[in-house]
Amino acid sequence: MAGALASPLAAGAQQSGRVARIGLLSLGSAAAGSELFDAFRAGLYDLGHIERQTFVLEYRGADGQPGRLPTLAAELVGLQVDVIFATATPAALAAQQATRTIPIVFATAADPVGAGLVVSLSAPGGNVTGLSLFAPELVAKQVQLLKEALPKASRVAVLANPTNVNTGLMIKATEAAAGSLGIRVQVLEVRSPDELERGFSALTKGRASALLILFDPFLFAERTRVVAFANDNRLPAMYPHREYAEAGGLMAYGADVRDNFRRAAAYVQKILTGAKPADIPVEQPSKFELVMNLKTANALGLTIPPSLLLRADQVIE
Numbered sequence: 001m002a003g004a005l006a007s008p009l010a011a012g013a014q015q016s017g018r019v020a021r022i023g024l025l026s027l028g029s030a031a032a033g034s035e036l037f038d039a040f041r042a043g044l045y046d047l048g049h050i051e052r053q054t055f056v057l058e059y060r061g062a063d064g065q066p067g068r069l070p071t072l073a074a075e076l077v078g079l080q081v082d083v084i085f086a087t088a089t090p091a092a093l094a095a096q097q098a099t100r101t102i103p104i105v106f107a108t109a110a111d112p113v114g115a116g117l118v119v120s121l122s123a124p125g126g127n128v129t130g131l132s133l134f135a136p137e138l139v140a141k142q143v144q145l146l147k148e149a150l151p152k153a154s155r156v157a158v159l160a161n162p163t164n165v166n167t168g169l170m171i172k173a174t175e176a177a178a179g180s181l182g183i184r185v186q187v188l189e190v191r192s193p194d195e196l197e198r199g200f201s202a203l204t205k206g207r208a209s210a211l212l213i214l215f216d217p218f219l220f221a222e223r224t225r226v227v228a229f230a231n232d233n234r235l236p237a238m239y240p241h242r243e244y245a246e247a248g249g250l251m252a253y254g255a256d257v258r259d260n261f262r263r264a265a266a267y268v269q270k271i272l273t274g275a276k277p278a279d280i281p282v283e284q285p286s287k288f289e290l291v292m293n294l295k296t297a298n299a300l301g302l303t304i305p306p307s308l309l310l311r312a313d314q315v316i317e
Contacts, residue, residue, distance in 0.1 A: 020055040020272050023076035023084040023102075025091040027069065028221030029061045033087065035243070039258040040085065040107075043265025062091075064193050064221050066163055069094035077102060083271050085264065086130075088217035089115050089165060096128055103271045106130035107264040108257060110166040110215055112282055121282040129277040130267060131260045132284050133215065136169040138240070140177035142212060142253050145290065146238040147181050148308050149251060150210050153236075155184045157208035159199060159226065161216040162189045170214045193222060200229045211237035213244065215254065223247050234300055245291040245316060250300065255285035289313040 024040075026033055037059075041051065049055050058079055060072035073094040076084055083103045086092035092106040096117060110133050112118045119125035121132070147153060158174055160167050171187055178185045186206050190199040203211065211230055213219055219226060220241065227249045230237040239245060239252040263283065270280060293316040297304050309315055 019053070020083075021079065021081040022055055022057050022268060023079065023081035023095075024057050024059045024087070025069070025073055025076060025084055025095055026059075026061045026087040027064065027066060027090050027217040028087075029063045030059060032221040032223075033061070036087070036107075036258060036261045039261040040265055043262040044268070046262075047265060047269050064218050066090055066191075066218070070097060073098035083268055085268060087261075089117070090163075090217055092117055092128060092130070093165075096126075100127055102127065103277045104128040104130075105264055105267040105271065105277070107260045108133050108217070109282075110134070111136060111169065114169070115165045118282055121284065123278070124280065124282060125278050127277050129280045129282055131264055132282055133255045133257075133260065134285055136166060136173050138254055138288070139170050139173040139212075139214070142238050142240065143174060143177040143181065143183070145251065145253055145308070146210055146212060146236075147183065149238075149302070149304055150236055153183060153209045155186065155206075155208045156210045156212050157186045157188055157203050157206055157235075158212045158214060159188050159190060159203075159219065160214045161191060161218050163191050164214075164216045164218075167214060167216070174212065174214070190219070192218070196222060196225060196229075200233075203229075203235070204233060208235070211235050213237060213239045215240040220257075223249075231296060231299065236300055236302060242289060242291040242314070245293045245314075248293065248296055250293055250296045250302075252289075252291045254288065256287050256289055259287060260285065291316065 062068040077099045084095045086095045086106045088108045095104045117128045175185050188199045188202050223244050224247050227247045236250050239249045240254040241257050242252050245252040290312045291314045292312045
């Protein structure tokens with residue numbers, strides 16, 4: 001039955017002995033992205049693939065250091081992989097600079113057009129395509145939900161990575177949304193794991209009543225440290241993805257990242273069967289989720305409004 005259900009590519013690969021080589025390029029580490037990489041593998045399995053029989057993954061991770069990405073991308077190009085799966089914008093840009101011929105698929109680009117990855121969403125026009133996250137547009141909703149959870153919040157600290165090409169757009173969206181709600185914004189910049197402690201120190205001195213974490217691959221990779229700091233300092237926080245709430249964060253709102261990684265497998269499948277990235281439209285998210293962590297709310301002494309809990313897609317108790 002498994003053989004009958006396998007995709008034509010998987011079946012053909014098994015018969016010919018051809019094993020597709022997929023380069024996986026990430027700003028984070030294998031450990032930090034394990035659940036997401038598993039989702040990508042699951043997407044390939046759904047299409048009939050079997051690891052080490054129809055495909056192999058060549059993983060390269062920068063461990064949170066953006067400066068390493070160009071070298072790692074060049075390594076994958078040197079291996080002559082069939083396609084490069086770049087997890088987010090920084091990795092995709094590094095891969096794009098390393099090759100204009102090997103197809104590249106990204107999973108979580110916030111603004112692929114603005115970043116220069118594609119010409120347009122409907123017609124990418126080069127060797128890069130993938131899935132976006134709508135990160136700048138979601139910030140206003142995150143600020144609104146944070147204010148609903150904390151009606152008395154008047155000053156919100158924003159943790160942001162200035163090296164992210166989308167950070168400027170997200171900060172503008174944050175300031176506009178916060179201003180309309182009477183909230184003052186304090187932006188704290190962190191570029192590397194070493195800068196996190198300095199950013200945390202600035203947070204404790206700023207006397208913010210809440211914290212907003214902007215979408216960023218580096219901050220996502222460091223989510224355990226970020227969540228632990230916020231909770232240890234009794235600082236209510238809004239995060240951009242459910243993985244933060246699962247790590248103990250108070251609340252999260254955004255696109256389903258794991259779903260993006262799983263669906264990215266279909267892009268890789270199309271390319272391996274002959275499609276060109278230039279002709280595959282960038283897919284935008286259609287599923288957004290609000291996750292509340294009541295265990296953390298209780299630990300922080302917060303009472304979350306019932307109206308907010310009723311709208312949550314998941315409540316962690």
